[in-house]
Amino acid sequence: MELSHQTKFIHSTATNLPFILSSSTGKVDPAARKTIRSHARRGTKQKRNEIQVKQSNQTSRFEMENMHKRPFQIIFDNNIIRTEQIPYRVGGDLSFLQFADDIKLEMLLNTAKVSATAMKVIHPLVAAIAHGADQGSRLALVQGDDAGLHLTAALMDDFIHRVLRLGAGSSPMAILHFQKGIRLLRYRLMGDDEKAKVTDSTIAAVTKLASAAHFSGDFTASKQHVEGIRRMVDLRGGLKSLKHSHLCVEIMRCDLGIALLNDSNPVFFQYPSDHLNFYPVELLVSPDEDQYSMGHAQLFENLHQDLLTVWKVLKRFCMLVNLASQTQQLMKIEIIHQTMTSTMYRLLAFRFPSNSLDESVRLALLAFTHHVFIQWLDIRLPNKPFTTKYQSHVDGLDLSPPAMIWIYMIGALSITDPARGEWANRGLHKYSIRCGVKKWKDVQFILNSFLWIPLLDDVPGERVFNVLCLH
Template sequence: MDKTFHFVDTTQVDGSVRKAMRSHVMKGKNVGKTFRRPSRLDIARRQPHVYAALLRSTRALNEEENSANPESLCPTAIARNIGNVFLTLPHPLALTSDALKVVNQFFIYVAQKMYPSQLGLSSDDAMSVWLRFMCTDEAASHCSIALMQTCNDFFIGDGASSQMALHHLSQTFTLVNKRLQSNEALSDSTLGIILLLMLQEQIRNAKLETRIHYEGLRKMIELRGGLGQLEGNLPLLLKICKTDITYALQNGGPMIFFRDRMSEVRNTLLERGFDFDRLSAASAIRHTGLNPCLHEVLLDVINVASLFNNIPTDQTLRINTFEEIIVSILSRLIRFRPLQSSKRESNIEAAYHIGLIIFMMTLFLQYDNRRILEYDLVSLCLKDVLDSGLDEQERDLTLWLMFIGGIWVSGDTDGGWFISKARRLLRRLSIKSWREVHNSVRKFPWIDALHDRLGFVVWNLAYRESQIS
């Protein structure tokens, strides 16, 4: 440490001067010392998980609690200032102004972007589900605020976990470990909290901790009697299925909570006047001889694209219906072939398989084309198919996969490989205009309102590179 002298004018001592004095003194006292303080997140995480307690008890849930009407907890119409709505609700926590700010930021800046309004979706339904869950009990409130702040930190802040998020997460662990040894161990609220804790660990890319929560969730649902016992709480059931989908896509394995309600969705859409014509979709499929399961999924995805390309401006799609579509299609695609499966399809089927997965994933869990979760395996499978020589025989299919994949990869932190590959493809196919690309990709599932702008960005990057090199 340099031996320097600092002279302080004590006649004008303010807060900044006192801070400088303390800092200089402590530098002298601590010279040569190394301090290693454990992070607050690690301290919270070291509290033991007691999922094992569930295996020792199969106490039935109170039927009256299961039949309680959640609609009475919270209004479905969400005001712009969500924090003010909280002040009128019976809430298990005394919310500070900072906590209300977290909730407002999440709903106004983050949640709104996760449900694309250009698809005719209203996020009010999703927001009301969040609010009802937060009002359930103290643990649900702490866990919700922790996750909201984590999302805010990622999308709006500098990406680092804030002290507030860590505080609420620590409180959640304490309360959940107590609850898992009580008669509330298998309640809907507990399942919802475990889902949010699992998402926290997925955001951190903490695979071991994520696996612990995943296995705990599986055991809890088994003790409840299976996924079918949750039909009375559709938002929770769909959240479980979506979490299972994200876990399967991150790790490459099969799903354990399979759900396919596509036939009911078709009937619901037709009753509400939405176009969902499978005969017309069948005529749009350009390849014969596809695996029957994959062919059926492709029919539905073509109809989904047509639905959103032609949705009336005065109609909105319910969030539950939208999520049933997402869950039903992705569940079937993962069952057809998990990403780590040793089974190998033809190049054409492999292109459709990963392309349809990516298409569906671009519809949800994104914010301004930024993903809070990493899906390295999806990007790797995309790269493998593009490297398979598909473009030598399938020009249009390759272009669609390249550009729907380019929209996906643009959300990756390590997507630099894509531009050089797209540049070579455009040069080899002698493609000179975005219109030419657009005419090709629209022969396959493509939603203009969602994919055109981002696809054009991919085109500009790739074409500019092809002109420079």
């Protein structure tokens, strides 16, 4: 029987793709070749689109400048829906995890989806330029702890509602999870299992409570939580005994933020047995380095030597961050953490006469380091004690106009309530006239000669200057 040389097309109803059946060993006819080429091009185009979508979804480490220009509602992933019952994908990161307690799926999905945005808001510098931030260890620490799981779900839901969606108060779901987490944590701390009281997960849960109380303005509760953390850490043998390094950093960030904004002593590194961290090796300065090489001789000629060392370390830190930003390189996260602890704990421990230049510079450095290491993105917490103290010292200063512009700008970015920014506006207006600057580029040049990180400060600084110009 003679074989047919005709090519037949059979369309699959399941995939809507054509199957080509041919009984010929020769060349395919022109119509079939045209169909094959069209589907080959379609597959290549689809693969190219998938690659472009994947690249566009990757977060750039230098996205901070755009984040400052957008309100939180725009950064927020609108796909996060509280009432969603079906996972947004099958086989995701949460599909095969075994958690310590039952929790609704939508809460876990919200926590996983919003964690990247929360990192950018809570740790803006780390999220933008640091290498070594391990998100997996944070999830693992919560995964096996029932109290920490409920507290994390509650605080993340509260973060979504109050920060990203700019709502007021907590949602009913967040309140229920918070109450259950508190109940489980209290039962554990009052139990007979001494080891469970000082585990990393228990300390992490109490740290979350301290941060939440501080964010809500409850200074008494936040201080009590940190003091409890100190007792648990001492039972473990100190901060170095913690298995999770990021937990140690979170404890110190919480301790520093509470002590600074409420003008009190920190709970850690206040006893003779506590040893302050050394300055990062990458930022060490030689003892005989000429302080006048940094410019602004009037500011440094009579400054205390220890305070001058802190300034030099921070100056080199700013230079390193700016270099990494300009060359699109990541810097080790340990440098950021070591700079924070080695400078801020020393600044809080220094004692100078209240009407001295050293005290005023100390307060300015504290405001700057708080802004860089602790402050959330464009969010300023209630801090009346430190704000009042800072303003009273700055108003009595008589330094060069460029130095005063930097001091007032740091106060405006770090501690001054935007709704009550007249104090900073008056000072910036006064010394801008004395310097003869009328454009933001001129002010930016002055600020860069002091301590300034454009990656974090240029956009909000320009916003402050534009408001000043409007008035």
